[in-house]
Amino acid sequence: MTKLQERTAKPGPADRPTRSSPRTAGRQWALLALAMAALILWPLVKLQARVVDDLPGALGRMVAIPGLGRIYLDTVIIAAGSTAVAVVSGTGLAWCLTRVPRRLYKWMSLLPIVPLLMPSVASVQGWSYLLSPRTGIINRYLREWGIGSGDSGPLDVYSMAGIILLTGIILTSFVFMFVSASLRQRGAELEAAAAACGASPGRTFLTVTLPMMRPALVYSTAIVLLLALGQFTVPLLLGTPDRIDVVSTAVYKVSADYPVDYSVGGALAVPLLLVGLVVILVQRRALRDERRYVSVSARSRQVGLTTSRWALVPIVGYLVVAVILPLGALVSVSLSPFWSGRISPSTFTLDNWVSVWSDRNTVGAITTTLYALLITLVIVLPLSYLVSVALLRRTRVPGSVRLIVDILSSIALCMPVSLLGFAFLFTYSEAPFRLYGTTAMVVVAYVTLTIPFAIRPQLSALTAIGPEYAEASRISGAGSLGTARRISFPLIRSGLGVSAALVTIIVAHEFTVSLMVTSPTRRVIGSLLYDETINGSAPDVAVLSLLMLAVTLVGIAISWVIAGGNTVDKI
Amino acid sequence: MKFFSRKCRSVALAVLTAGAMVFTAGCGSGGAPADAGGSVADPGEGGGPAWQTVVDAANKEGQVVLYSNSDGVNAAFEAAWAKAYPGIKLVVSKYASGELTTKLDAEKGGGVVGADVITVSTKPWLDANLNSLVAPTGPALGKYWGGSRYVYGDGRYVLVAATPLGAGVNTEQLAKLGNPPVTTYKDLLQPQFKGALGIVPGTGAPAAEQWWFYAAKEMGGDSAVGRLADLQPRLYTVPATLATDLASGEVAVGAYNVKGTIDALAAKGAPIKFVTLEPVISTPVTAAVVGWAKNPNAAQVFQNWLLSPGGQIALNGSGSLLTPLELPALGSVPSTMRSIPTGATVVDGVLTPEQKTWVTDLWKSKLRLG
Structure with missing residues (x-):
């Protein structure tokens, strides 16, 4: 069946060039591949060259790292566990959304997206105040209610289970976003038909909904798996007390030693790079013919489906767990003189907020972050659109070029961000770039980091609209630019909005790479937060985490204006 | 018309958000720096x-x-x-x-x-x-x-x-443990502290690793590292985060820490205090x-x-x-x-071969540090 579908998916007459020869088109796309390679591959090549120069020695020193096997095992456990949590809960939430009462649909569709706005560092800090073994607020209540004994537990966020669950919760929104968008775009006619034929909601989900969601599921699973493999914030902040290390944190520790053994750092990350490449190739193979999933509907997603108020419970519950509880804890700590393990409104003060704001670095960092975000958006959105077009099988891009673009566009996802930071630092500090200390260096790093995220929503939207509209435009005499401007952009506007919002979120929340590419005179909110985590008090960290959230909201407002509508709704 | 009104809302939201930030920034700009004291001596005198x-x-x-x-x-x-x-x-x-x-x-x-x-x-x-x-x-x-x-x-x-490094204690938590004395390095090894002790192992900072090398000698030699590991200490990357957990009571005792960090939290009402461990071992x-x-x-x-x-x-x-x-x-x-007291140890951050071996084979191994 698959083979038959593949055969029918071969380019038809409308796919043939109308304005330029295949050779010219191939050269243009090759130029794009070259630009991508210069941007993304060059820092990595420079870094990996250090490994190759000293390969035997690096491998020897790497093997000598105590508990190396445990580090890789923990990386796999955390990646697999959190991906499973995210995919199951994200898909479940997307399905629940199709079943909520119609009048509540719009509001409920927003709720699972809201956690994306919450910086992961803020989420982790919030949950550490809630679930620290001895002083966590929830643990105290549980012990008072007779659940657990002694003066510790019963829950511990600083554990493998805590790290997996929290990482999974943070990544759930990504899965929901892709799956829900896919469900919404495809309408509910097929499910309604299945229901009309007597299929139960469960059977409809398994036999109709799930197969139709395959592109979104494969994309989101791959992205979430790569994010989980390179996860840094949660293991760094929660893994230390219980000695849980993953590859990212191990690389970070290597890079924090003097003299820094870059060869070992690079070698440690090689398995992740290889796994990432395999994931991308598997993803590419699983979705090699996007035409099988084309289905644009003008009907509402919910028409013909049974709805229930019970579907609200998981959605609201997710919002409470992912946002409301940690945010409440953060606000409480930000208003306290110090973190005492208790919420004491009588001691609340605005002193921490005044202190953080009176630091001239804070306003400077926020300004730089917003400025860098704007420039990043201006570069990333057109670039990712071009890449998305190149990745569509129906476009006249030579297969080899497409493969290269595909791998390049995802490769940043395969590398631990801590290692990427050093790669950027060494590449762009030296001649001929010498960008260190400038906003340009921050922007180059952000563009590289965000490209994979900006591509996927646009590619998903392009895949779903099919080639017919663009073909009709070309047959009517419009050129590539005219077709893109008048046909493709309006049709994938929601995808562009999602891309802009995702770039905003990543830039506003980023702190690992920012730490390396920013200088004291050119800080961003992420590097400032890191400084405060290292040197400051819990209330100051809480204030900065909340400011990071505020910056995200400002960024979303900007992307809202750029996209010409409610970005969150479009997500 | 509908699009126009939505656009207006979008712009208004962006303007309001930016305005709120500017207003908040303005409100916060009035913080006065702390009085620093100082010397009457002219630093440029004789130049x-x-x-x-x-x-x-x-x-x-x-x-x-x-x-x-x-x-x-x-x-x-x-x-x-x-x-x-x-x-x-x-x-x-x-x-x-x-x-x-x-x-x-x-x-x-x-x-x-x-x-x-x-x-x-x-x-x-x-x-x-x-x-x-x-x-x-x-x-x-x-x-x-x-x-x-x-x-x-x-x-x-x-x-x-x-920087003289010492211990921080949470006086309330210490009282719950029966107020065991904390004045020497050996005191950190008391069995009551099992599960209530936090340490900054100093991985990646040679000066901090040297501090532990000398501290372990004061605790009783190499066997003390094993006894320290048996207490299952919580690990922290920097003294600031250890001090935060001391203040909240997550741990009762923590080493190493810095007097300034502990004192800053104590000044805000945290039930913690800095303890100078004798003999003083400092980092440069x-x-x-x-x-x-x-x-x-x-x-x-x-x-x-x-x-x-x-x-x-x-x-x-x-x-x-x-x-x-x-x-x-x-x-x-x-x-x-x-x-700096005469004869006090100020580590220099240069690990000797003996110290390197100690860090790798004993300190990191016993405490399961990566």
Whole structure:
């Protein structure tokens, strides 16, 4: 069946060039591949060259790292566990959304997206105040209610289970976003038909909904798996007390030693790079013919489906767990003189907020972050659109070029961000770039980091609209630019909005790479937060985490204006 | 019409958000810096016209960038500098030890904007980069540090402070454990502290690893490391996060920690206090001007100030850090200020072969540190 579908998916007459020869088109796309390679591959090549120069020695020193096997095992456990949590809960939430009462649909569709706005560092800090073994607020209540004994537990966020669950919760929104968008775009006619034929909601989900969601599921699973493999914030902040290390944190520790053994750092990350490449190739193979999933509907997603108020419970519950509880804890700590393990409104003060704001670095960092975000958006959105077009099988891009673009566009996802930071630092500090200390260096790093995220929503939207509209435009005499401007952009506007919002979120929340590419005179909110985590008090960290959230909201407002509508709704 | 109204809402939201930020920023800009105290001694005294030329050039540069990993570089320190040289803005960037040297390595070959002055604890980096450091040209080095054993490489780097590391205790939690005494290194090994002890193992910071090497000797030798591991201590990456958990009561006792960090939380009402463990073991705070400074004159003025009584009081006056100079040489100083005691251990961040073996085979192994 698959083979038959593949055969029918071969380019038809409308796919043939109308304005330029295949050779010219191939050269243009090759130029794009070259630009991508210069941007993304060059820092990595420079870094990996250090490994190759000293390969035997690096491998020897790497093997000598105590508990190396445990580090890789923990990386796999955390990646697999959190991906499973995210995919199951994200898909479940997307399905629940199709079943909520119609009048509540719009509001409920927003709720699972809201956690994306919450910086992961803020989420982790919030949950550490809630679930620290001895002083966590929830643990105290549980012990008072007779659940657990002694003066510790019963829950511990600083554990493998805590790290997996929290990482999974943070990544759930990504899965929901892709799956829900896919469900919404495809309408509910097929499910309604299945229901009309007597299929139960469960059977409809398994036999109709799930197969139709395959592109979104494969994309989101791959992205979430790569994010989980390179996860840094949660293991760094929660893994230390219980000695849980993953590859990212191990690389970070290597890079924090003097003299820094870059060869070992690079070698440690090689398995992740290889796994990432395999994931991308598997993803590419699983979705090699996007035409099988084309289905644009003008009907509402919910028409013909049974709805229930019970579907609200998981959605609201997710919002409470992912946002409301940690945010409440953060606000409480930000208003306290110090973190005492208790919420004491009588001691609340605005002193921490005044202190953080009176630091001239804070306003400077926020300004730089917003400025860098704007420039990043201006570069990333057109670039990712071009890449998305190149990745569509129906476009006249030579297969080899497409493969290269595909791998390049995802490769940043395969590398631990801590290692990427050093790669950027060494590449762009030296001649001929010498960008260190400038906003340009921050922007180059952000563009590289965000490209994979900006591509996927646009590619998903392009895949779903099919080639017919663009073909009709070309047959009517419009050129590539005219077709893109008048046909493709309006049709994938929601995808562009999602891309802009995702770039905003990543830039506003980023702190690992920012730490390396920013200088004291050119800080961003992420590097400032890191400084405060290292040197400051819990209330100051809480204030900065909340400011990071505020910056995200400002960024979303900007992307809202750029996209010409409610970005969150479009997500 | 519908699109128009939605657009209006979008713009209004963006404007309101930006306005709120500006308003909040305006509200917060009124915070006054802490009073830094200081010295009446002129840091430029004896410098002559040549030094005045440097000071004038520094004022024209208008800024000096300091990279530091020292807890002594805090708001009070910055305020003292601002009071001494209001025309030269001090930009401070705090890094953990390893990150700081990594950043410096990246900067030194690139001719890029970065540090002008550094205070670090990693002597190996300073020795390896001696030719990239610039000796002070101001008068303070000769006037106050002549013959000092803390001046290295013909003055290219100078030990400007020693940080005595000790323990922090949560008095409420300690009372629940029966108030066991915490005054010596051995006291950290009391069985009551099982599950209630936090440590900063200092991985990646040679000076901190050396501190544990000497602390372990005071605890009773190599076997003490095993007993410490048996207490299942919670690990922390930096003293600041350990101090936070001490304040909340997540742990009852924690080592190592810094007096200034603990005292700052105690001043806010946290039931914690700093305990000086005897004998005192300190880590170094070493200052140097880097050769690639973009503000070379401001860097010289800052280094000269740091070596003068004014800078020494700003850095070490609270007693959280120890000055390498004899107090009488500094004139009038705060009563809290202390010199490095004679015979005290100040680690240098250079692991000997014996210490390297101890760190790898015993410390990291027993405590399961990566």
